[in-house]
Amino acid sequence: MMSHAELPDLILEPLVRAALMEDLGTYGDVTTRAVIPAGVTYDARLNARAAGVVSGMQIARLAFRLVDPTLEATVLRPDGSPCAPGDTLMTIRGSAASILSGERVALNFAGRLSGIATLTAAFVAETVGTQTRITCTRKTTPGLRIVEKQAVLHGGGFNHRFSLSDAILIKDNHIAAAGGVRAVLEAARATASHMMRVEIEVDTLDQLAEVLEVGGADVVLLDNMDTPTLEEAVGIAARRVILEASGNMRLDRIAEVAATGVDYISSGALTHSAQTLDLGLDF
Structure with missing residues (x-):
């Protein structure tokens, strides 16, 4: 897997702190306090x-440190590394009570x-031998998008937009409401900044042809198309736009979709x- 720089702890700390507060409740770890000398x-x-x-090793390490800054948490298998059953990913040394209090988070x-x-x-393994990249969506756990998208990178994938403000993505409901x-x-082109990409979703090859005729799209999302239709779409687009296949993208289908030539x-x-x-x- 390719390596990725860690996110600043400053970004992650509010997420981890909220999880620790949820787990520690109003009075802390009463079990550990009662039985651990x-x-x-x-x-x-x-x-x-x-x-x-x-x-998640960066986050796990941060969880232990927020519970007790004196804990020594050493990562042995950094994020993005493969692991096998029995592999030690991290060692934590110090107060037993503190380790137990941070364990679950x-x-x-x-x-x-x-x-x-x-x-x-x-998913990425199914694309070997092609130029197709695997990317995530905004279908993430509320509040945890940044770390879940980071995990996609650790698996060798790529990130789609992080929020509605990152790029213009025109979906079928936008098209219906705006008149075609x-x-x-x-x-979109009249209002988009020179730094803002425009993507549009299409459901049919006729819509794709219309997008190419009108111009103005950087990326076309081919939504819920079967594999033969995706192959046709790649031929019609002829590399004039970036093509993203989406909808019903199961693991057992990825290899054949990647073979169509979508980006x-x-x-x-x-x-x-x-x-x-x-x-x-x-322990």
Whole structure:
């Protein structure tokens, strides 16, 4: 997997702090406080119990440090690394009480994000030998978009827009409400900054032909087309625009869609249907 620079802790800290506050409740970890004697220290290991691609190590480390800045959390398998069952991803040394208090939040983030990275890597593997890139969507867990999209990068995928303000993406409802393909494209180009890309969704080859005739689109989203129709669309577009295939993009279909020559395949499943990777904290 390609490596990616860590996000600034300043961006991640509010997410992790909110999760810790949710877990610690109004009175902290009463179980640990009751049964763990003061001053007890331990070496703990965050281990993989299944094969996959690692993500969320930066966040897990931050969770432990926010609970107790004296904890020594050392990442052994950085985000984007492959892992096998039994691999140690991180060691945590210090107060046993502090480790136990941060354990669940660290594992929740790391397991969820590693699951996204693992599923993304499986999608990417189906595109080998083609120029097609796998990208996510905005179908993310509310409040966690930035870290879930980072996990997609760790799996070898690419990011679509992060918010409604990133780019102009004209969908079928925009077209219906604004009066047709020509109307929306002309309006978009009249108002778009020179830094703003324009993408438009089409459902048919006739709509694609109209988009190419009118001009003004940088990217065309080919929505819910079967594979033969996608092949036709690639031929019609003739590299004049970037093509993104979307809708019903299951893992077992990715190889044949990539073979059509589309530039991108977008799938909400990367973030909304990824299975959490089984991780555990062992003393």
